[in-house]
Amino acid sequence: MNRERLPYELEASWKEKDMAGGETVDAQVLIMRTNGCCWAKAGNGGCTMCGYRSASLTGVTEEDLNKQIDLALSKYKGEPFVKIYTSGSFFDTNEIPESIRERIFSEYSGCKRILVESRPEFLTSNLVSTLPGTLTVALGMESSDEEVLRTCINKGFTAAQSKAAGELLKDGGIGVRTYLLLKPPYLTESRAIDGAVESARFADPFSDEISINPLNVQHATVVERLWKRGEFRSPWIWSLIEVMKRLSGTVNSRIMSSPSGGGSQRGVHNCGKCDHDALAAIERFSFTQDPKDLEVQCECKSTWERYMQSERLLGTADDLGRAFGSDLMIR
Numbered sequence: 600m601n602r603e604r605l606p607y608e609l610e611a612s613w614k615e616k617d618m619a620g621g622e623t624v625d626a627q628v629l630i631m632r633t634n635g636c637c638w639a640k641a642g643n644g645g646c647t648m649c650g651y652r653s654a655s656l657t658g659v660t661e662e663d664l665n666k667q668i669d670l671a672l673s674k675y676k677g678e679p680f681v682k683i684y685t686s687g688s689f690f691d692t693n694e695i696p697e698s699i700r701e702r703i704f705s706e707y708s709g710c711k712r713i714l715v716e717s718r719p720e721f722l723t724s725n726l727v728s729t730l731p732g733t734l735t736v737a738l739g740m741e742s743s744d745e746e747v748l749r750t751c752i753n754k755g756f757t758a759a760q761s762k763a764a765g766e767l768l769k770d771g772g773i774g775v776r777t778y779l780l781l782k783p784p785y786l787t788e789s790r791a792i793d794g795a796v797e798s799a800r801f802a803d804p805f806s807d808e809i810s811i812n813p814l815n816v817q818h819a820t821v822v823e824r825l826w827k828r829g830e831f832r833s834p835w836i837w838s839l840i841e842v843m844k845r846l847s848g849t850v851n852s853r854i855m856s857s858p859s860g861g862g863s864q865r866g867v868h869n870c871g872k873c874d875h876d877a878l879a880a881i882e883r884f885s886f887t888q889d890p891k892d893l894e895v896q897c898e899c900k901s902t903w904e905r906y907m908q909s910e911r912l913l914g915t916a917d918d919l920g921r922a923f924g925s926d927l928m929i930r
């Protein structure tokens with residue numbers, strides 16, 4: 600039986616490692632329950648890969664949000680880094696009213712670093728001038744290709760808007776972490792790799808960090824429908840490694856990735872045998888930025904190469920492995 604999702608409880612919280620001030624530190628991660636992403640609720644279906652619509656609540660009050668903060672503080676052990684996610688936009692006052700935002704910044708004022716996420720339309724110069732210097736805002740730009748944003752992702756904002764928000768934040772002395780989506784639906788693996796690399800180069804001037812997020816198939820999404828029909832394959836881990844290798848040493852931002860669902864059919868995956876090692880390599884590189892950390896060996900690397908050749912030959916982004924097994928892939 601599903602437990603009722605109470606509006607005054609946190610959706611989730613955990614501890615993990617991340618970087619603050621150039622060193623690896625402990626981070627408290629909070630997912631707050633709010634009234635949900637305005638775009639997911641706007642009646643246009645939201646982003647094609649996002650399952651947050653089915654997760655969002657209505658009628659979450661300030662009192663509920665204050666109780667969530669009390670709960671978060673009761674679990675707080677002085678971690679230097681705190682990440683506060685809402686499955687939407689921290690700066691949308693329908694999710695986080697101003698008074699709650701102020702309380703969060705004041706309760707965590709001793710932290711070295713605070714991270715929140717937002718759609719770009721909520722960032723104004725007035726708002727940016729009130730933000731603490733320890734803050735980093737994560738912008739879900741996903742891609743610099745306006746057509747991919749519009750037709751593959753249904754993002755509802757443009758890359759130009761993300762760029763403007765990123766520049767505003769940078770000018771205001773606020774950190775920027777840009778999220779890029781590796782393999783939006785309808786793109787082949789090789790087009791997805793090229794797109795992620797181009798997007799990272801576009802985002803680099805206004806970002807401090809670029810997080811490459813391989814698509815993870817979430818419930819009740821457009822992508823899940825495609826995936827069930829064999830019309831989408833989550834990216835190979837080799838593709839993620841390739842993006843990181845191409846970017847390594849050529850951008851100023853820290854390149855990172857902490858894939859959700861990695862190693863599963865819904866998440867970024869290889870053959871199954873090397874997934875653990877390949878994901879560990881990505882995690883290492885995310886901290887060290889040393890391309891030597893990306894060296895992984897497995898015979899499925901040649902299958903991945905043949906997979907991409909087959910996609911090109913057939914002109915399709917369908918899941919070739921699922922449709923034909925490995926037989927159809929060029930040898």
Ligand code: SF4
Pocket residue numbers: 636637638639645646649650651686687718739754
């Ligand atoms: S990906 Fe972000 S902007 Fe898009 S619907 Fe989900 S929460 Fe909203």
Ligand SMILES: [Zn+2]
Pocket residue numbers: 869870871872873874897898899900
């Ligand atoms: Zn393998």
